Amino acid sequence: MYQYTAFDQRIVDERVAQFRDQTERHLAGELSADDFKVLRLQNGLYIQKHAPMLRVAIPYGLVNTKQVRMFAHIARKYDRDYAHFSTRQNIQFNWPELSRVPDILADLATVQMHAIQTSGNCIRNTTTDQFAGVAPDEVVNPLVWAEIIRQWSTIHPEFAYLPRKFKIAISGSTKDRAATLVHDIGLVALKNDAGQIGFRVIVGGGLGRTPIVGTAIREFLPWQHLITYLEAVLRVYNRLGRRDNKYKARIKILVKESTPAQFAEWVEAEFEATKNGPTLLSQHEIDVVSARFTQPVYKSLPSDDAATVTFAASNSEFARWQRRNVHAHRVSGYAAVTLSLKRIGVPPGDITADELDRVAALADQFNQGELRVTHEQNLVFTDVEVSALPELWRELKALGMATPNIGLIGNIIACPGGDFCDLANAVSIPVAAAIHERFESLDYQFDIGELDLNISGCINACGHHHVGHIGILGVDKHEEEWYQITIGGAQTIAQGGTQTAKIGKIIGPSFARAQVTDVIENLITTYLSLRERDDERFVDVVARTGIEPFKERVYAEAN
Numbered sequence: 149m150y151q152y153t154a155f156d157q158r159i160v161d162e163r164v165a166q167f168r169d170q171t172e173r174h175l176a177g178e179l180s181a182d183d184f185k186v187l188r189l190q191n192g193l194y195i196q197k198h199a200p201m202l203r204v205a206i207p208y209g210l211v212n213t214k215q216v217r218m219f220a221h222i223a224r225k226y227d228r229d230y231a232h233f234s235t236r237q238n239i240q241f242n243w244p245e246l247s248r249v250p251d252i253l254a255d256l257a258t259v260q261m262h263a264i265q266t267s268g269n270c271i272r273n274t275t276t277d278q279f280a281g282v283a284p285d286e287v288v289n290p291l292v293w294a295e296i297i298r299q300w301s302t303i304h305p306e307f308a309y310l311p312r313k314f315k316i317a318i319s320g321s322t323k324d325r326a327a328t329l330v331h332d333i334g335l336v337a338l339k340n341d342a343g344q345i346g347f348r349v350i351v352g353g354g355l356g357r358t359p360i361v362g363t364a365i366r367e368f369l370p371w372q373h374l375i376t377y378l379e380a381v382l383r384v385y386n387r388l389g390r391r392d393n394k395y396k397a398r399i400k401i402l403v404k405e406s407t408p409a410q411f412a413e414w415v416e417a418e419f420e421a422t423k424n425g426p427t428l429l430s431q432h433e434i435d436v437v438s439a440r441f442t443q444p445v446y447k448s449l450p451s452d453d454a455a456t457v458t459f460a461a462s463n464s465e466f467a468r469w470q471r472r473n474v475h476a477h478r479v480s481g482y483a484a485v486t487l488s489l490k491r492i493g494v495p496p497g498d499i500t501a502d503e504l505d506r507v508a509a510l511a512d513q514f515n516q517g518e519l520r521v522t523h524e525q526n527l528v529f530t531d532v533e534v535s536a537l538p539e540l541w542r543e544l545k546a547l548g549m550a551t552p553n554i555g556l557i558g559n560i561i562a563c564p565g566g567d568f569c570d571l572a573n574a575v576s577i578p579v580a581a582a583i584h585e586r587f588e589s590l591d592y593q594f595d596i597g598e599l600d601l602n603i604s605g606c607i608n609a610c611g612h613h614h615v616g617h618i619g620i621l622g623v624d625k626h627e628e629e630w631y632q633i634t635i636g637g638a639q640t641i642a643q644g645g646t647q648t649a650k651i652g653k654i655i656g657p658s659f660a661r662a663q664v665t666d667v668i669e670n671l672i673t674t675y676l677s678l679r680e681r682d683d684e685r686f687v688d689v690v691a692r693t694g695i696e697p698f699k700e701r702v703y704a705e706a707n
Contacts, residue, residue: 149210149211149212149441149442149518150207150210150291150295150437150440150441151260151440151441151442152260153440156260156299157257157260159302159303160256160257160260160261160262160264161257163191163253163262163264163303164250164253164254164257164262167187167188167191167249167250167253168250168253168254170184170187170188171184171188171246171247171249171250174187175246175247186268189267189268190264190265190267190268190270190308191249191253191263191264192204192205192263192264192265192266192267193246193249193263193267194267195570196242196568196569196570197566197567197568197569197570198242198243198568199242199243199244199245200243200244200245200246200249201240201241201242201244201568202240202241202244202249202252202263203234203238203239203240203263203266203267204219204238204239204240204241204256204261204262204263204266205238205261205262205263205264205265205266205273206237206238206239206261206273206521207273207274207294207295207298208237208273208274208275208276208280208290208291208294208295208298208318209237209275209276209278209520209521209522209523210291210518210520211518211519211520211521212517212518213508213509213511213512213517213518213519214259215259215260215261216504216505216507216508216511216519217504217505217508218255218256218258218259218261219231219239219501219504220501220502220504220505220508221255221501222241222252222255222256223241223500223501223504224501226241226244226245226248226251226252227241227242227243227244228242228243229500229501230498230499230500230501231498231499231501231504232495232497232498232499232564233489233497233498233499233521233525233526233527234497234525234610235523235524235525235561235563235610235611235612236266236272236273236275236315236523237273237275237278237520237521237522237523238266238273238521239521240564242564242568264302264303265301265302265303267313268313269309269310269311269312269313269314270301270304270307270308270309270310270313270314271301271304271307271310271314271315271316271382272313272314272315272316274294274297274298274301274316274317274318275315275316275317275318275326275327275523276290276291276294276317276318276319276320276326277290277319277320277321277325277326278325278520278521278522278523278528278530279321279325279475279484279520279528279530280294280320281530282477282478282479282482282484282530282531283321283325283476283478283484284476284477284478285321285322285323286320286321286478287320287321287322287337287338287339288320288337288338288339288345289320289337290318290319290320290326290335290337291441292434292437292438292441293318293320293335293337293347293371293374294318295437295441296374296375296429296433296434296437297316297318297374297375297378299437300375300378300427301316306379306382306383306386307382307386310382310385310386310389311385311386311389311390311391311397311398312389312394312397312398312399313398314332314333314382314385314399315331315332315333315354316331316332316333316334316335316378317331317333317334317335318334318335318336318337318347319334319335319336319337320336320337320338322647323640323647324336324639324640324647325640326523327523327612327615327639327640327649328350328353328362329350329353329361329362329639329640329647329648329649330353330354330355330359330360330361330362330612330614330615330639330649331350331353331354331362332351332352332353332354332398332399332400333349333350333351333362333378333381333399334349334350334351334353334362335347335348335349335350335374336348336350338368340368344370344371345370345371346368346369346370346371347366347368347369347371347374348364348366348367348368348369349364349365349366349369349377349381350362350363350364350365351363351365351381351399351403351408351411351415352399352400352402352403352404352408352411353400353649354398354399354400355609355612355613355614355615356398356607356608356609357395357607357608358398358400358401358404359609359614359651360400360403360404360651361648361649361650361651362400362649363403363408365408365411365412365415366412371429371434372428372429372430373419373423373428373429374429375427375428375429376419376422376423376424376425376427376428377415377419377423379422379427380415380416380418380419380422380423381399381415383418384411384414384415384418385399385402388402388406388414389401389402390402442518444516444518444530444531445516446479446481446482446531447481447533448480448481449480449481449482449533449534449535450480450481451480451481451534452534453481453533453534453535453537455535455538456534456535456537456538459538465552466537466538466541468552468590468594469541469550469552470537470541471552472552472553472554472555472556473485473486473487473488473550473552473554474486474537477530477531479531481533481534481535482531482532482533482534483532483533483534483537484528484529484530484531484532485528485529485532485537485540485544486522486526486527486528486554487507487526487527487528487529487544487549487550488526488549488550488551488552488553488554488559489525489526489527489549490525490526490551490553490558490559490560490584491548491549491551492581492584492585492588493581495562495564495577495580495581496525496560496561496562496577496580497525497526497562503547503549506547507519507527507547507549510529510540510543510544510547511529514529514532514533514536514539514540515529515530515531515532516531518530518531523612524554524559524561525561525562526554526559527549551590552590553590553593555598555599555600556593556594556596556597556598556599557583557587557593557596557599557601557672558584558587558588558590558593559600559601560580560583560584560601560602560603561600561601561602561603561611561612561616562576562577562579562580562602562603562604562611563576563603563604563605563610563611564576564577564605565577565579565603565604565605565606565622566605566622566629569605569606571605571606571608572605572606572622573605573606573607573622573623573624573629574605574606574622574623574624574629574630574631574661575605575622575629575661576603576604576605576611576620576622578661579603579620579622579631579661579664579665580603582664582665583601583664583665583668586665586668586669587669587672595676596672596675596676596686597682597683597685597686598617598685598686598687599617599618599672599685599686599687600615600616600617600618600638600639600687601616601617601618601619601620601668602615602616602618602619602620602637603619603620603621603622604619604620604621604622605622606621606622607621607623609621612639613634613637613652614634614637614651614652615637615638615639615649615650615651615652616634616637616652617635617636617637617638617652617685617686617687617690618633618634618635618652618668618671618686619633619634619635619637619652620632620633620634620664620668621633621634623658625658628660629660629661630658630659630660630661631658631659631660631661631664632654632658632659633654633655633656633658633659633664633667633671633702634651634652634653634654634655635652635653635655635671635686635690635695635698636650636652636653636687636690636691636695637650637651637652637653637687638650638687641687650687653695655695655698655699655702656699656702656703659706663706666705666706667702667705667706670701670702670705670706671698671701671702672686673701674697674698674701674702675689675690675698678693678697
């Protein structure tokens, strides 16, 4: 966990004081709504359908238990006793009063947190793999590099007013769990044949109105040039990106229309002119940032624990949870554990104040006082002793967070949708609830196997529906809620020996809300009839057969 320097703290404290003054002037009628809009967005404050919404930054998804307890305090004192984890590894409060937002930010500052750049046309929160630092397939730990990007990008004067919002993701493992291929910039940390650290740089990816898989413009960028190269990319985009049409203002449009080769040529020219400038990184700077991370303390433990193995053999419920929610760790005798926030009757990613406090207590007891937020809207304990798994499972089961659904259809990703968001064309939460109830049977979920189901309430794709094995998009049709279905998407998929992403294909005309759950079940039934092996995944069957068998069955049943 990164610990603030005095300079870090000063930036946050001064921003709180600044925003308090701006808010007071707005409430006093001295700042118009239009003038205040730019200022509030710089501080993560949206005006949603019913109330303001405050989005708090969780840099690269890493928090400590003191911060989690602060979330619980804010939920109780300023909100309606709950909070929501988003697909950008952040946390959102949906009901704060505008006049009290500066007080929330002041409370956050006491635990080294803020809401800076969680909205607006700037560089947003950099995200990474939820297992960063502990994954067995990790080549380079991306956490220090993500922190360096955070420090560079925070209140960067040159990139405070970009043509549109800008998102960066970084991965350091052989499997891309950070969705780097569908970000404005995706970075894959790796080592060359000489053992030197560098980055594969991918640009122009993104979802939304025009979903595009990014293109690698540098296969190996030496780590010293990480920031100088990012600056080159941002400068080209800032200079050439469209500002006359917000729907065509993302970097992916510039890359597509100019061609990736031409964009890469522009970046290389900018880079060559500036690469030895003041942002060239040194080993000393890396060491200083690294030293400010708290490090887990590992015991010398056997890889397996006899008591845990025996308990799993005698308790099928625990064994299922261990199979789906417990993940391999690079250190012998330890495991990473996903706490599922996908529960019947609870919107995906929602958590109450009491639950936040209880999770913090469990993280202190089992996980050395830290935890992660995932872009799948769950939580992760990364350093659990294998011998403690049965006890942790009992505690999580009592808390309702031990459902063994990670990687299954029950692990639905969904944005808040029309229940909260002004931009949404349709609701997401009730649709997710209906599907969750239809597929509540864990036996059925395990039989279906690995399947990502993502829901977005509008084309902005906050629910990442384009890269779901099944994607659901809310659309406006004659001022009524309808839903478009895509299949075959994937945020990462092996192809030709490399990792890529895949955008799902629309199966046909949209469906009324009352039809959606039946449509999903028909898709699943079709898949089960087509798969050639029990371990052939839904997305693999779609790749093998195409969408036609699914389309034919779904529309025959719908009509």
